[in-house]
Structures are given as C-alpha cells and as structure tokens.
Amino acid sequence: MTVPKRIGKIRFGLISPQEFRKMSVVKIITADTYDDDGFPIEMGLMDPRLGVIDPGLRCRSCGGRPGECPGHFGHIDLIASVIHVGFAKLIRKLLRAVCRDCSRLMLLDKEKQMYLEQIKTLDKLGQPTDDVVNKVFAEARKHKNCPYCGAPQMEIKFERPLSYVEEGHKLTPSDIRDRFEKVPNDDIQIMGMNPDTARPEWMILTVLPVPPVTMRPSITLESGQRSEDDLTHKLVDIIRINQRFQENREAGAPQLIIEDLWELLQYHVTTFLDNTVSGVPPARHRSGRPLKTLSQRLKGKEGRFRGSLSGKRVNFSARTVISPDPNLSINEVGVPMDIAMELSVPIIVNARNKEMVKTFVKRGPDRHPGVNYITRPDQRRVKVTDKNCEEVAEQIDTGWKVDRQLTDGDIVLFNRQPSLHRMSIMSHRVKVMPYKTFRLNPSVCPPYNADFDGDEMNLHVPQTEEARAEAEILMRVQENILSPRFGGPIIGGIHDYVTGSFLLTHGYKPIDRRGAMELLKKFDIAGLPQPAGVKDGQPYWTGKQIFSAVLPKGLNLNFKADFCYNCDVCKGEDCENDAYVVIEDGQLLKGTIDAEAIGAFKGKITDRVIKEYSPTVASSFLDKMTLLALRGIMYAGFSFGIDDEDIPKAAAEQIDEVTRTARENVQKLIEAYNAGELEPLPGRTLDETLEMRIMQTLGKARDGAGSIAGRYLGLDNSGVVMAVSGARGSMLNLTQMAACVGQQSVRGERIRRGYEGRTLPHFKTGDLGAEAHGFVESSYKDGLTPTEFFFHSIGGREGLVDTAIRTSQSGYLQRRLVNALQDLEVKYDGTVQETRGMIVQFKYGEDGVDVSRRDYASPDNVKRLIKKILEKESA
Amino acid sequence: MVTKSAVKDHELVPEHVLLSVEEGVAVLKTYGIEAPQLPKIHVSDPVAKEIGAKVGDIIKVVRRSPTAKQSIFYRLVID
Numbered sequence: 001m002t003v004p005k006r007i008g009k010i011r012f013g014l015i016s017p018q019e020f021r022k023m024s025v026v027k028i029i030t031a032d033t034y035d036d037d038g039f040p041i042e043m044g045l046m047d048p049r050l051g052v053i054d055p056g057l058r059c060r061s062c063g064g065r066p067g068e069c070p071g072h073f074g075h076i077d078l079i080a081s082v083i084h085v086g087f088a089k090l091i092r093k094l095l096r097a098v099c100r101d102c103s104r105l106m107l108l109d110k111e112k113q114m115y116l117e118q119i120k121t122l123d124k125l126g127q128p129t130d131d132v133v134n135k136v137f138a139e140a141r142k143h144k145n146c147p148y149c150g151a152p153q154m155e156i157k158f159e160r161p162l163s164y165v166e167e168g169h170k171l172t173p174s175d176i177r178d179r180f181e182k183v184p185n186d187d188i189q190i191m192g193m194n195p196d197t198a199r200p201e202w203m204i205l206t207v208l209p210v211p212p213v214t215m216r217p218s219i220t221l222e223s224g225q226r227s228e229d230d231l232t233h234k235l236v237d238i239i240r241i242n243q244r245f246q247e248n249r250e251a252g253a254p255q256l257i258i259e260d261l262w263e264l265l266q267y268h269v270t271t272f273l274d275n276t277v278s279g280v281p282p283a284r285h286r287s288g289r290p291l292k293t294l295s296q297r298l299k300g301k302e303g304r305f306r307g308s309l310s311g312k313r314v315n316f317s318a319r320t321v322i323s324p325d326p327n328l329s330i331n332e333v334g335v336p337m338d339i340a341m342e343l344s345v346p347i348i349v350n351a352r353n354k355e356m357v358k359t360f361v362k363r364g365p366d367r368h369p370g371v372n373y374i375t376r377p378d379q380r381r382v383k384v385t386d387k388n389c390e391e392v393a394e395q396i397d398t399g400w401k402v403d404r405q406l407t408d409g410d411i412v413l414f415n416r417q418p419s420l421h422r423m424s425i426m427s428h429r430v431k432v433m434p435y436k437t438f439r440l441n442p443s444v445c446p447p448y449n450a451d452f453d454g455d456e457m458n459l460h461v462p463q464t465e466e467a468r469a470e471a472e473i474l475m476r477v478q479e480n481i482l483s484p485r486f487g488g489p490i491i492g493g494i495h496d497y498v499t500g501s502f503l504l505t506h507g508y509k510p511i512d513r514r515g516a517m518e519l520l521k522k523f524d525i526a527g528l529p530q531p532a533g534v535k536d537g538q539p540y541w542t543g544k545q546i547f548s549a550v551l552p553k554g555l556n557l558n559f560k561a562d563f564c565y566n567c568d569v570c571k572g573e574d575c576e577n578d579a580y581v582v583i584e585d586g587q588l589l590k591g592t593i594d595a596e597a598i599g600a601f602k603g604k605i606t607d608r609v610i611k612e613y614s615p616t617v618a619s620s621f622l623d624k625m626t627l628l629a630l631r632g633i634m635y636a637g638f639s640f641g642i643d644d645e646d647i648p649k650a651a652a653e654q655i656d657e658v659t660r661t662a663r664e665n666v667q668k669l670i671e672a673y674n675a676g677e678l679e680p681l682p683g684r685t686l687d688e689t690l691e692m693r694i695m696q697t698l699g700k701a702r703d704g705a706g707s708i709a710g711r712y713l714g715l716d717n718s719g720v721v722m723a724v725s726g727a728r729g730s731m732l733n734l735t736q737m738a739a740c741v742g743q744q745s746v747r748g749e750r751i752r753r754g755y756e757g758r759t760l761p762h763f764k765t766g767d768l769g770a771e772a773h774g775f776v777e778s779s780y781k782d783g784l785t786p787t788e789f790f791f792h793s794i795g796g797r798e799g800l801v802d803t804a805i806r807t808s809q810s811g812y813l814q815r816r817l818v819n820a821l822q823d824l825e826v827k828y829d830g831t832v833q834e835t836r837g838m839i840v841q842f843k844y845g846e847d848g849v850d851v852s853r854r855d856y857a858s859p860d861n862v863k864r865l866i867k868k869i870l871e872k873e874s875a
Numbered sequence: 876m877v878t879k880s881a882v883k884d885h886e887l888v889p890e891h892v893l894l895s896v897e898e899g900v901a902v903l904k905t906y907g908i909e910a911p912q913l914p915k916i917h918v919s920d921p922v923a924k925e926i927g928a929k930v931g932d933i934i935k936v937v938r939r940s941p942t943a944k945q946s947i948f949y950r951l952v953i954d
Contacts, residue, residue, distance in 0.1 A: 829907075831906060833912075836912075838911075838912050838914075839906070839908065839912055839914060840914075842906070842947060842948055843943070843946065845942070846940040846943045847943030847946070849942065
C-alpha cells in the first residue's frame with residue numbers, strides 16, 4: 001500500500017530558464033511531427049522522449065506504457081527573448097520603479113528598511129502584503145532622479161498589449177531583461193518578491209517549455225489522417241518563426257525585418273499562453289475557429305478547475321425533459337424505454353438467482369428487460385449481443401456479474417438543479433414507460449421546484465447494495481415529505497389538486513350513486529358508505545363522505561381552512577362558511593379541504609398523518625388524494641376564461657366612481673399643497689407628506705375597486721375558487737384583472753423619472769396628479785391606455801431586475817454558507833463537530849431537536865394524547 | 876464619579892462559570908474529548924479576566940435560548 005502523503009506547503013514562484021532546461025528531456029528544433037512512415041521525428045514536436053500516447057509503445061524517457069508515463073517536458077531555445085503576457089502589468093510597474101541605469105529600486109535606504117520590515121511582519125502573521133507592495137511601487141515612481149546614481153528617470157508609457165515606450169523609444173524585451181538582471185536581491189524583496197523563487201528577469205522568456213505530448217495528444221481521423229492538438233499547432237508556429245528569425249539574423253537581414261520577425265515571435269508566444277489577450281487578434285484554426293491554448297484550458301466554467309476538478313461527469317446517469325403524470329405514485333418516476341435499456345443494475349450471480357439471471361441474459365440487449373454486459377470472475381467484460389446471448393446465458397455461473405437493464409421497481413436517484421436543499425435529490429422507484437420524457441407526479445414538483453415548461457432532470461442508478469440501502473432508507477420521497485426547514489410537509493397538492501378537493505368537499509352538494517362510483521372508481525374500496533340522505537327516491541352522498549374514503553381510519557383533526565374569513569369571533573365547528581374542518585375517526589364531518597389541508601408547504605392533514613401513522617401511510621394518502629382530487633375537478637367541471645373577469649355594469653360604475661373620487665381627492669391634496677395649507681406629518685417634509693398622502697389615497701382607491709369587484713365575484717367564479725382555496729393566484733390578481741390595476745411604483749415610490757419635471761411629454765411640467773405618475777385606473781381586462789401601459793412596463797421591469805439580482809446574490813450567499821458548513825456533523829451524542837473533532841455545538845441547535853421530527857408545541861397535542869390514552873384504557 | 880461596572884453584569888452577557896480542575900475533567904469525560912477540541916476563549920477576554928480564568932481552565936457558559944430555555948457551552952481558556 002502506498003503511504004498517504006501530506007502536503008506541507010505550497011509555494012508559488014517563477015521558473016528560471018535554467019530550471020526549464022533542467023526539466024527538459026529534449027531540445028525541440030524541427031517543426032515537423034511525423035515522417036512519411038508515421039513515425040515521430042526526433043527533436044520534433046512529437047519526439048518519443050516527450051512521452052507516449054500510441055498504445056503498444058514505451059516512453060523513451062521513463063520506459064512507461066501509455067497511461068503510466070506522465071509525459072516529460074522538452075524546450076525550445078528562443079532566438080530572442082519575449083515577454084510573458086501574464087506578467088505584462090507587473091513588468092510595467094517594475095520598469096517604473098527601478099532606475100534605468102543602475103537598476104536599483106528608487107527609494108531611499110531608510111524607506112527601504114521600513115517597508116522591508118513591514119513586509120516581514122505581515123509575512124510572519126500570514127497576511128497579504130499587497131497594500132505595502134503597492135505603496136512601494138507608488139513611492140518609487142515619484143522619484144525623478146535615481147537616489148543612487150543620479151540618472152534621470154524617464155516616463156515609461158505602456159502601449160497595449162505588449163510594448164513599453166520610453167520617451168518615444170521602444171524598449172525591446174532584451175533591454176528590459178538586461179535592466180531586471182541587475183536588480184539587487186534586497187530590492188526584489190522590498191517589491192514583494194522572493195529573489196530565490198521569482199527574479200524579475202524570469203518574466204521575460206528566453207526558453208519556452210514544450211508541454212509533453214500527453215497533454216496535447218493527436219487524434220487519428222477515420223480517414224487515417226492525423227489531426228493535431230491546438231497546442232501543437234501553436235508550437236509549430238513558434239518553431240517556424242524562431243527558425244526564420246535565426247536564419248535572417250545570421251544572414252544579416254535589415255533591422256526592419258528583424259523587428260517584424262521579433263514582433264511575430266512575440267505574437268505566437270503570447271497566443272500560445274493566452275489566446276484572449278485584448279488588443280492581440282486571437283490565433284485561429286484554418287476553419288476560423290479560435291485556438292484553445294494554455295490559459296483557455298484552465299479558465300472559466302469548462303476549464304480544468306471548475307470543469308474537470310470541482311465538477312465531474314458520472315456513469316449510470318440520464319437526463320431528459322420532465323412531464324407530469326398524475327397516475328404515477330409520488331415515489332415513482334416514469335423512465336423512457338430508451339433510457340431503461342441503456343442504464344443497468346449489477347447483479348452478482350449466486351446459486352439462488354442463477355436461473356432467474358439466465359432468463360434475463362437470454363433476452364439479449366434488445367428485448368427489455370435484458371442484459372447489456374457481463375463481467376466474468378476474471379474481470380473480463382463481455383458485451384451481450386443478440387447473437388451471443390444464448391451462448392453466454394449457458395456459461396453463466398456463480399460469481400459472475402451481470403448488468404441487468406433498469407426495470408420497474410428499481411430504486412434510482414432523481415435530481416433537479418439547482419440542488420439547493422436535500423429534497424433536490426430524492427429516490428424514486430422506476431416505472432418504465434413509452435416516449436422520451438421522465439414522468440413524475442405533479443405533487444413532487446414543489447421540493448424540486450420543477451415545472452413542465454421544458455425543465456430537465458437527472459437520474460442516477462445506485463450500483464452497490466449499500467448505495468441502494470441508503471437511497472431506500474434515507475432518500476425515498478416519503479421520507480422527505482416533511483421539510484427540515486420548517487417541519488411541515490413540502491409535498492402536497494398543487495393547483496388542480498387543491499381546486500379539485502375544494503370543489504368536491506365544499507358544502508353538502510348531493511352526489512348520486514353514479515357520481516359517487518365515478519369519483520371512487522380508481523380506488524380499491526369494497527362499498528359505498530351509508531348514504532347521507534334520500535332525494536327523489538334516490539340515495540345520495542356528499543363530497544365530504546367521498547373524501548373520507550381516502551382518509552386513514554382513526555384520524556382526528558380540527559383546524560381552520562385556508563379560505564377562513566378570519567371573523568372577529570370564530571364560531572368553530574358552527575362556521576357558516578364551511579371553513580372549519582372537523583375530522584373524526586377518518587371521517588370528514590365539517591369543513592372544506594383546501595390548501596391548508598392538503599397543499600404543499602401547508603398540508604395539515606398530510607402533516608398529521610405522517611406524524612400519527614407513518615411516511616408510507618402519508619405517501620399512499622397523497623397518492624389517493626391526488627387521484628380523487630382530479631376526479632373531483634373533472635366531476636365538477638372547471639374552466640377559466642376571459643368572461644370570468646366580467647363584472648356587472650353596476651359594479652363597473654361603482655368602480656369608476658371610486659377612482660374618480662380618488663383622483664379628485666388627489667387634486668384637492670395638490671391644491672392644498674400649492675396653497676400651503678397642507679400640514680406636514682411628523683418627521684416628514686411637506687413634499688414627502690404630499691407623496692405619502694397621494695399614495696395612500698390611490699392605494700385606498702385600488703382596494704375599494706377590488707372590494708367592489710370582489711362583492712360581485714362569488715364562489716361561482718372559477719378565479720375566486722382558485723384564489724380562495726389557495727390553489728393559484730390571489731384576490732389581488734383578480735381585482736387587477738377585473739377592476740383596477742393600481743399604482744405602479746419604482747423603489748416603492750410613484751414613478752418620477754423621465755423628463756425634467758414630468759414623466760412623459762403628454763403631461764404638463766410639474767403635474768403631480770395621479771395619472772401623470774403611474775396610476776393605472778384601467779383593469780387588465782379593459783386594457784391600458786398608452787401612458788398607463790408605459791408606466792406598467794416600468795414597474796414590471798423593476799420586478800424582473802429584482803428577481804434576477806436576488807437569485808444571483810442568494811445563490812452566492814448559499815454557496816459560501818454551504819462551503820463553510822458542509823463538513824459539520826451531528827454525532828451520536830448530539831454534539832456538532834467538524835472533521836478534526838472540534839466541537840461546534842454541544843447540543844445540535846442548542847436544543848437537540850430535529851425540526852422534521854418534532855410536533856408543534858400546542859395544547860392541542862396534550863388534548864389529543866389524553867384522548868388517545870383514555871381510548872386505550874377503556875378498550 | 877466614574878463607576879466601573881463589570882461586563883458580566885450586563886444583561887446581554889451570558890453567565891460564565893469557572894470550572895474546577897475536577898469539573899473540567901468530568902466535562903471532557905462526558906463528551907469523550909480532549910481539551911483542545913473545546914471551543915476557545917482568550918484569557919484577555921473581558922469576562923474571562925473578571926472571573927480570574929487562567930490559560931488551560933475551562934469556562935462553562937450558560938446561555939439563554941428561546942427554544943431550549945438554557946444552553947450550556949464549555950470553552951477552553953487560551954492565550
């Protein structure tokens with residue numbers, strides 16, 4: 001076994017030319033790669049000493065086979081030195097700080113001493129020295145003459161991307177290198193560098209390391225043609241120019257040509273390092289595609305760090321679009337046949353399952369559920385094909401591993417990004433289905449925060465017994481119904497489920513035998529309950545009785561429904577609005593089932609069932625409830641259209657009246673303000689007071705219009721049913737559609753921006769009236785006037801910008817928090833410890849309570865407990 | 876007149892109790908840990924100074940908690 005190694009410290013620095021040469025195994029001089037026979041050319045870019053990529057060959061440097069040999073660096077001797085782009089800015093700072101003649105840092109000895117001490121203390125404390133170092137550069141630049149040799153310092157202009165101009169004279173990289181070579185070690189330290197690991201002249205390249213072939217492998221195309229890596233292409237360019245440069249120089253070419261070539265060499269080395277330097281045209285492939293060079297490999301989302309090291313891709317996973325299927329259980333997931341035939345679960349063959357496994361193998365890979373691969377005990381993998389499946393099936397014996405295709409009942413992990421909480425990954429049971437989307441019960445949308453407007457989700461197949469056990473015990477959907485965030489159910493009815501159960505259970509509408517059968521036909525129920533009564537000689541049932549069929553036996557529960565009007569005095573069980581729910585022994589006696597009872601995030605019934613019975617009972621309750629709710633909404637019939645926003649003429653007139661008086665009141669306020677009669681509110685200026693009063697008046701107007709509309713829209717209106725039951729939307733949304741949209745605002749104020757003194761050219765300068773500052777009197781149904789529409793767009797845009805900013809900010813906050821807390825662990829004794837065993841909390845959360853396992857501390861619980869115990873005593 | 880008030884008398888400062896060596900050992904034993912695994916408090920901490928803690932001592936902090944009424948923390952006095 002290899003001994004684990006511990007990293008003591010990491011030191012960053014520059015590599016010196018000597019070091020480049022030392023680590024190089026070969027000097028590269030020719031730009032060619034392979035000869036006509038396909039063998040790598042010695043001292044070429046594919047020299048066999050640089051490592052091996054072709055299978056069957058061995059590395060000439062270390063003797064390793066492909067995969068074993070890590071590759072070895074070579075080097076190119078550059079004819080003329082060039083600047084390393086990464087250090088262009090630093091070189092500029094250095095040039096300005098050191099004397100052009102004697103190369104000493106232009107500070108007085110006393111200053112040097114002081115700064116050096118500061119840097120040393122900061123280093124000892126392990127704190128960044130950037131501030132001091134920047135100060136050093138700034139101070140050094142102030143000197144007009146060198147304090148040592150007296151030479152006058154000249155202004156150095158930095159011309160993007162890579163040239164330094166001193167008094168109209170361009171500095172060549174060699175000039176710069178010469179200056180840097182003379183900088184004394186002590187001065188380098190003051191400039192924040194360590195002269196042992198980073199001499200400034202090393203920022204100018206004289207030797208270029210050639211990366212090993214293992215990091216720039218060439219690919220052989222189907223046509224037999226070789227296609228080289230981008231880096232190799234770039235290296236070829238560098239060597240060609242380098243050669244031409246040398247030839248020209250030896251031939252004594254004119255200075256102009258030499259300078260051109262030097263520039264070209266600089267360009268190629270620059271783009272080899274970074275192909276996105278501003279001011280430098282990116283080097284392109286023949287096809288016009290920019291080359292992916294060194295810096296591009298590391299940078300960004302798909303770079304080495306974020307793409308390859310922090311994030312990886314996994315096998316046994318699938319991703320596709322999701323769509324709803326209310327007929328699935330909440331802990332199932334519909335998997336398309338195509339995916340099920342690709343993913344597999346390993347089975348180890350033993351004496352007991354041998355025959356069963358054989359039947360799978362015999363089916364081959366094309367008949368689901370078949371087998372894709374088989375691993376023999378000697379680890380040889382055999383692909384099962386249509387042709388060899390019979391033969392392979394006969395060979396199967398104990399100890400073989402068979403990759404069986406995914407079938408109904410297999411446990412898989414299902415995930416939707418962003419995975420913000422633990423309910424973002426839950427385990428489901430597979431249900432193989434036709435078509436190409438993952439199917440899931442709409443009730444599990446809230447924990448994933450999924451909808452079906454094109455969302456995609458991922459699926460992972462656990463491959464070991466341990467993984468499957470964990471998935472089954474900890475991650476099943478039913479184990480996650482209660483959220484650890486607030487201890488309530490996060491899974492429950494949404495939209496139509498809520499509407500459906502509301503329509504079914506509200507009031508005591510008679511349902512005849514046929515209707516009752518229709519509603520209950522999906523359930524495994526022996527018979528109908530006792531009819532609630534007889535009408536026209538026919539027995540009838542109520543929706544409450546029908547709903548009771550899905551409630552577990554023995555459930556007792558009382559609570560206020562979501563659409564409770566919050567009367568001053570609650571009449572409790574005698575509620576006239578049917579808003580007080582009474583469940584006794586699993587029978588819904590009174591009240592209406594709405595979002596408060598079964599909705600996601602609320603779900604009083606779900607919550608009680610999970611705590612009193614078990615997650616499994618709760619999951620089957622949710623399954624049955626969703627089916628019944630859909631039957632309920634279909635039985636009642638439900639639609640929402642433009643005419644649902646119609647209000648009677650009388651109401652429209654009343655609303656007009658309300659908005660007119662509001663406008664007049666605003667006008668009066670403005671007049672009072674102009675006349676100087678307005679009394680300022682305490683702590684406000686007169687202007688602020690006016691604004692507040694106007695906002696108040698207009699707010700009241702909208703509410704007034706809304707309540708008028710609300711009076712005419714009753715429970716026979718489908719919009720009201722949705723709003724009141726908590727299924728979707730609110731009464732505010734409805735009044736905006738039917739009566740009046742109301743004041744548009746930016747940052748909580750009326751809209752003021754635009755021209756000087758007015759918002760749009762349609763208004764008089766200084767107009768403070770309602771419509772000039774974004775009051776939308778129309779309803780969405782009536783349609784907005786052009787100016788109203790404009791103000792509405794302003795308000796709407798602010799909302800969009802806010803959401804965009806909020807998501808990015810809270811995402812980053814979450815990331816930092818998770819990174820800081822991810823290794824904390826609650827130990828068996830209740831303490832919270834981090835990985836070193838340091839105690840963070842002596843009792844988890846100070847009270848040692850798991851939020852999702854506790855019940856709300858209310859006197860109700862005491863009553864229930866007493867009742868339960870008394871029942872047991874009497875039994 | 877300048878009245879010097881003790882930090883520990885402030886209502887927002889939780890009660891700090893200096894543990895004896897035996898009590899400290901008992902605490903470490905109940906949690907099965909070594910002293911360095913405890914949360915730390917500086918000797919220079921105003922409350923630590925007031926109760927006369929020395930480096931290596933263990934201080935018991937009794938905090939008020941809205942959910943658990945009181946929650947007890949132990950801290951190791953360090954330099």
